[in-house]
Amino acid sequence: MLKSSNSTTVSRCFTGFLLLFGMVACSEGEQSSGRQRPPAPVEVAPIETGTIRGQRTFSGALEASEAFTVSPKVGGRIDELRFDLGDIVPRNAVVARLDDAEFQQEVARAEAELMVARANFAESESSLTLTRRSIRRSETLRERGVASEAELDTARSELLAQEARVEVFRAEIARAEAALEAARIQLSYTNVQARWRGPGDERRIARRCADEGQNINANADLLEIVEIDPMVAVFFVTERDYPGLRLDQPVDLRTDAFPGRTFTGNIARIAPVFDTNTRQARVEVRIENSDRALKPGMFVRADVEVARADDATIVPYAAMERRSDETGIFIVSEDGSRAHWRPVQPGIREGNRLQVTGKNLHGRVIILGQQLVEDGSEISVADRGESLRAAGSGDGEADAR
Numbered sequence: 001m002l003k004s005s006n007s008t009t010v011s012r013c014f015t016g017f018l019l020l021f022g023m024v025a026c027s028e029g030e031q032s033s034g035r036q037r038p039p040a041p042v043e044v045a046p047i048e049t050g051t052i053r054g055q056r057t058f059s060g061a062l063e064a065s066e067a068f069t070v071s072p073k074v075g076g077r078i079d080e081l082r083f084d085l086g087d088i089v090p091r092n093a094v095v096a097r098l099d100d101a102e103f104q105q106e107v108a109r110a111e112a113e114l115m116v117a118r119a120n121f122a123e124s125e126s127s128l129t130l131t132r133r134s135i136r137r138s139e140t141l142r143e144r145g146v147a148s149e150a151e152l153d154t155a156r157s158e159l160l161a162q163e164a165r166v167e168v169f170r171a172e173i174a175r176a177e178a179a180l181e182a183a184r185i186q187l188s189y190t191n192v193q194a195r196w197r198g199p200g201d202e203r204r205i206a207r208r209c210a211d212e213g214q215n216i217n218a219n220a221d222l223l224e225i226v227e228i229d230p231m232v233a234v235f236f237v238t239e240r241d242y243p244g245l246r247l248d249q250p251v252d253l254r255t256d257a258f259p260g261r262t263f264t265g266n267i268a269r270i271a272p273v274f275d276t277n278t279r280q281a282r283v284e285v286r287i288e289n290s291d292r293a294l295k296p297g298m299f300v301r302a303d304v305e306v307a308r309a310d311d312a313t314i315v316p317y318a319a320m321e322r323r324s325d326e327t328g329i330f331i332v333s334e335d336g337s338r339a340h341w342r343p344v345q346p347g348i349r350e351g352n353r354l355q356v357t358g359k360n361l362h363g364r365v366i367i368l369g370q371q372l373v374e375d376g377s378e379i380s381v382a383d384r385g386e387s388l389r390a391a392g393s394g395d396g397e398a399d400a401r
Helices: 004-032 101-144 149-188 384-400
Strands: 040-046 048-070 076-081 088-090 094-098 191-193 202-208 223-237 250-255 263-270 281-287 299-316 321-323 326-332 339-343 345-350 353-357 364-368 379-381
Touching (some): 040 326, 048 202, 048 345, 048 353, 223 299, 250 281
Antiparallel strands (some): 048 299, 088 202, 094 191, 202 223, 223 281, 250 263, 250 299, 263 281, 299 353, 321 326, 326 339, 345 353
């Protein structure tokens, strides 16, 4: 018995046989008796009115919505690496510790220099106080005529010198304090932190670039940290498809890692320029990934509706025919006896369905046998049910044999 899944194929084969038989019979009849060609056997389908969507499928890959590399600001030996590949990292967490012995020593040296500067400052202030007392005595003695003017000038010069020394040592204190703060900052850099400004308090380790005990230079890669909720799907489009895209446009995504599952997203960014080498523009789609199923680097296929028409006239794509540099279809007359040519303008295609625009497009359209007819030709519409029954009967006989 004929299986139902093959009914359409058998019907078309049988109809094709009828067409071939009609062509042979027509040729023999015309050659032998010169009689008029019999009606051409054709297969038809109804013309529909409804919604049709133009969908394009683009190949792309997934990327993390945020990614950055953690690097130490100072060089040194890695004493401790607290996170590894795939671990969750809290915001501002210390991910690694470097050997800090040299930095501790630098802090101690800066603290000692600050103490010296403060001591020198205190000494200079004491000397300044004594100098001020001395000049006051000199001024009193000068008023009494005991001290000379030269002695008073010497005392005043000493006062100016002492005041200058005080300012110098005050500046030395400021410099020592700055040096100490710098040493402490350098020491803090031995605790390598993961910091980011974006939303969310957790990230994941995507790559580890060094191991404990290894010497690492300043600004060398230590860990790569990513955010995978949401994810970003990236694909590229040509000039033909570019006008059909817009921001927030819905996108369905499929990946080989999860067959049968569809992920939904929206277009977040569209590049305003085309690459001069590939002549393509970059498109980014934002996808919610709360279950962390999607991973950066996965291959994806993005289905995007680039066109849509409501109340469209729709015919099977097989109905399209090209005659004398004109595209059209053959409409079946109301009584089903003749074919009439109708020029059409093709529009959106969705699988085997095609949007067409033209005049007087209603009823039924020929989808098989168009090559046998012209405008106004007589036709014989094949009954698909009888074709299937005949084909099934033939199969049964073949099976019996």
